[in-house]
Amino acid sequence: xxxxxxxxxxxxxxxxxxxxxxxxxxxxxxxxxxxxxxxxxxxxxxxxxxxxxxxxxxxxxxxxxxxxxxxxxxxxxxxxxxxxxxxxxxxxxxxxxxxxxxxxxxxxxxxxxxxxxxxxxxxxxxxxxxxxxxxxxxxxxxxxxxxxxxxxxxxxxxxxxxxxxxxxxxxxxxxxxxxxxxxxxxxxxxxxxxxxxxxxxxxxxxxxxxxxxxxxxxxxxx
Amino acid sequence: xxxxxxxxxxxxxxxxxxxxxxxxxxxxxxxxxxxxxxxxxxxxxxxxxxxxxxxxxxxxxxxxxxxxxxxxxxxxxxxxxxxxxxxxxxxxxxxxxxxxxxxxxxxxxxxxxxxxxxxxxxxxxxxxxxxxxxxxxxxxxxxxxxxxxxxxxxxxxxxxxxxxxxxxxxxxxxxxxxxxxxxxxxxxxxxxxxxxxxxxxxxxxxxxxxxxxxxxxxxxxxxxxxxxxxxxxxxxxxxxxxxxxxxxxxxxxxxxxxxxxxxx
Amino acid sequence: xxxxxxxxxxxxxxxxxxxxxxxxxxxxxxxxxxxxxxxxxxxxxxxxxx
Numbered sequence: 001x002x003x004x005x006x007x008x009x010x011x012x013x014x015x016x017x018x019x020x021x022x023x024x025x026x027x028x029x030x031x032x033x034x035x036x037x038x039x040x041x042x043x044x045x046x047x048x049x050x051x052x053x054x055x056x057x058x059x060x061x062x063x064x065x066x067x068x069x070x071x072x073x074x075x076x077x078x079x080x081x082x083x084x085x086x087x088x089x090x091x092x093x094x095x096x097x098x099x100x101x102x103x104x105x106x107x108x109x110x111x112x113x114x115x116x117x118x119x120x121x122x123x124x125x126x127x128x129x130x131x132x133x134x135x136x137x138x139x140x141x142x143x144x145x146x147x148x149x150x151x152x153x154x155x156x157x158x159x160x161x162x163x164x165x166x167x168x169x170x171x172x173x174x175x176x177x178x179x180x181x182x183x184x185x186x187x188x189x190x191x192x193x194x195x196x197x198x199x200x201x202x203x204x205x206x207x208x209x210x211x212x213x214x215x216x217x218x219x220x221x222x
Numbered sequence: 223x224x225x226x227x228x229x230x231x232x233x234x235x236x237x238x239x240x241x242x243x244x245x246x247x248x249x250x251x252x253x254x255x256x257x258x259x260x261x262x263x264x265x266x267x268x269x270x271x272x273x274x275x276x277x278x279x280x281x282x283x284x285x286x287x288x289x290x291x292x293x294x295x296x297x298x299x300x301x302x303x304x305x306x307x308x309x310x311x312x313x314x315x316x317x318x319x320x321x322x323x324x325x326x327x328x329x330x331x332x333x334x335x336x337x338x339x340x341x342x343x344x345x346x347x348x349x350x351x352x353x354x355x356x357x358x359x360x361x362x363x364x365x366x367x368x369x370x371x372x373x374x375x376x377x378x379x380x381x382x383x384x385x386x387x388x389x390x391x392x393x394x395x396x397x398x399x400x401x402x403x404x405x406x407x408x409x410x411x412x413x414x415x416x417x418x419x420x421x422x423x424x425x426x427x428x429x430x431x432x433x434x435x436x437x438x439x440x441x442x443x444x445x446x447x448x449x450x451x452x453x454x455x456x457x458x459x460x461x462x463x464x465x466x467x468x469x470x471x472x473x474x475x476x477x478x479x480x481x482x483x484x485x486x
Numbered sequence: 487x488x489x490x491x492x493x494x495x496x497x498x499x500x501x502x503x504x505x506x507x508x509x510x511x512x513x514x515x516x517x518x519x520x521x522x523x524x525x526x527x528x529x530x531x532x533x534x535x536x
Contacts, residue, residue: 152384156374165370166388169363173399176356199406206398214387217307221383242515251508258501266493276488281496288500327507331500338496342489440504447511454518457526 004089008097013104015074022105026066030109033059034116045122050189052121053182056113057138057175063109064146064171065164067102072150072159081154081219091216095147099211103143110135126187134185134197138178141204145170148211151218174203242450250443257436264429272426281339283429287437288332292358294441295325296365300393303386315382316452317445318389322368324444329362357400364392 016022037055041047048055075081075098084094114131117123125131149166153159177200184193243251265283272279302318305311336355337347349355368388372381487493519527 148387152371152387155380156371156384158374162367162370162374166364166367169360169367170391170395172360172363173395173403195406199402202402203399206395210391210394214391217383218387221380240516240519242512242519258504262497262501265497266487271488278489278492280493284497284500324507327503331503335496335500338492342492440508444508444511447508447515451511451514451518453528454515454522457522458518461522461526 001090001093004093005097005100008084008089008094009100009104010097012071012074012098012101016070016101016105021070022067022108026063026105027109027112029066030059030063030113031116033062034113034120038120048121049123052117052123052188053179053186054175055121056117056182057178059113060106060110060138060142061168061171061175064102064106064142065167067105067109068146068150068167069160069163071098071102071147072154072163075151076154085219091219092212094219095151095212095215098150099140099143099147099208102146103139106139106143107135110139123186123188125185127185127193130181130193130197131185134178134181134193134200137197137200137204138174138181141174141200141207142171144204144207144211145174148207148215148218151215154218170207174200174207177203242447242454247443247446250439250446254436254440254443257432257439261429261433261436264425264432269426269429270423275343278339278342279426281335283433285332285335285339286430287434288328288335289358290434291437291441292325292329292332292361294438295321295328296361296389296393298445299325299365299368299389303389303393306382306386307390310379312456315386316449316456318386319372320445320448320452322365322372322385322389323448324441326362326365326369328441329358329365333358333362353400353403357396357403360399361392361396364388364396368392 034055037051037059038048041051075084085091114135118125146167149163149170153162153166156162177196180191180196181193181200183189183191184196261283265280269280269283271277275282298321299318302314302321305314306318333355336358340349341347368385371385371388374381
């Protein structure tokens with residue numbers, strides 16, 4: 001089981017690494033979104049500082065859409081899904097493996113984004129522990145929901161447009177609690193960041209559980 | 223015998239079959255119409271204005287039934303989705319789709335009437351701090367996504383399975399999100415127990431319950447019609463498929479004169 | 487009556503939405519039922535099922 005998970009995650013990450021798409025397109029895209037938010041808010045420092053947590057996580061959601069899109073297209077071309085099933089790998093292992101691969105990519109992007117908000121938005125970090133944990137937990141929740149919905153839209157012709165319509169509302173609770181936790185970690189608003197982190201962990205468990213349950217049905221039937 | 227009947231009133235031949243109504247739905251429809259007229263009269267002329275909200279309370283008579291019907295509809299969708307995944311029954315699949323469509327309408331009406339009521343009462347159309355507002359909006363967006371998945375093509379069982387998972391996802395997610403945020407942070411503007419704390423006037427309470435009953439009857443009427451539309455769509459696709467198969471078979475029969483033609 | 491504007495807009499939209507949806511569903515049913523032969527019209531009515 002663990003070996004299968006590692007194999008699936010390793011495969012996706014190797015493909016990503018060799019194609020260099022994350023490094024050469026996704027990360028520049030994320031940086032671009034961050035800069036454009038700066039333009040849109042007219043380089044108004046107080047507003048920007050107040051909005052930093054929300055802008056950070058909005059950017060992560062946009063990137064998630066791209067990452068899931070790519071993770072899904074690996075599997076839809078050349079009947080790779082069929083092949084995975086024929087290889088005798090448990091659907092749960094496929095789900096966990098693919099979600100892990102997406103999570104690793106997202107974490108790489110988030111590291112760059114944290115640097116971006118420090119430089120461009122003048123953010124200051126009050127609580128490193130909360131910041132790092134929020135990133136890890138929220139990324140887990142986002143990757144799990146993204147992987148499930150990626151498989152869900154895989155057979156749809158217009159999947160590029162259907163995916164965000166489903167993904168963004170599902171991730172809205174994650175966006176809300178991750179933003180609140182960041183509010184505390186960056187000291188921009190006084191809220192109970194650790195309590196929001198706990199809630200975020202709940203959503204992470206919920207998304208992962210539902211994903212693990214439903215993924216097999218989708219893999220086998222659609 | 224059935225084939226004879228079928229040949230007779232195929233298509234528009236028999237006027238009793240050219241619509242989704244029946245004696246029961248016509249009767250129900252009339253009751254709903256009468257109920258709506260009575261509801262307007264009750265809400266605007268019989269029920270007294272509220273001590274705090276004034277006449278804005280008259281919007282509650284449609285807002286609360288809409289909200290309850292949204293829950294009823296999406297619960298039906300969730301049940302139908304689960305039954306589709308479990309039993310593969312088209313009946314449940316079509317029921318889930320019908321309920322989702324009606325539920326999205328009621329959900330939109332809940333949000334709309336709520337904000338129209340919120341403006342004079344809370345002095346704002348929308349409040350981002352209120353958990354129930356925000357989760358209802360997320361639910362609405364998710365169920366719009368459900369309809370998008372449904373319309374993404376075909377009567378393929380795969381479409382039903384995809385939609386069923388979205389329906390269950392919404393039904394499981396939303397209550398958990400709503401409850402957890404409300405428990406952990408106690409963030410709501412909503413009148414918590416204004417229905418049950420016994421402060422309402424008798425006639426206000428009666429109108430509210432009456433509105434719910436009329437709404438439920440409309441829901442049943444719409445569900446019957448929408449279910450039949452779904453069933454007809456299902457059958458129309460099956461018919462098209464059969465015709466296409468038939469055409470291919472006769473083509474094959476005409477082309478290959480010897481071996482393959484006979485089996486059809 | 488206070489807030490009459492809000493009341494009229496709220497109730498007007500609510501009633502209009504219900505009416506529009508009702509008409510649309512019935513119209514879709516009429517359009518589709520001419521396309522589907524009678525032997526496939528199960529569930530359509532309880533009255534004259536053989």
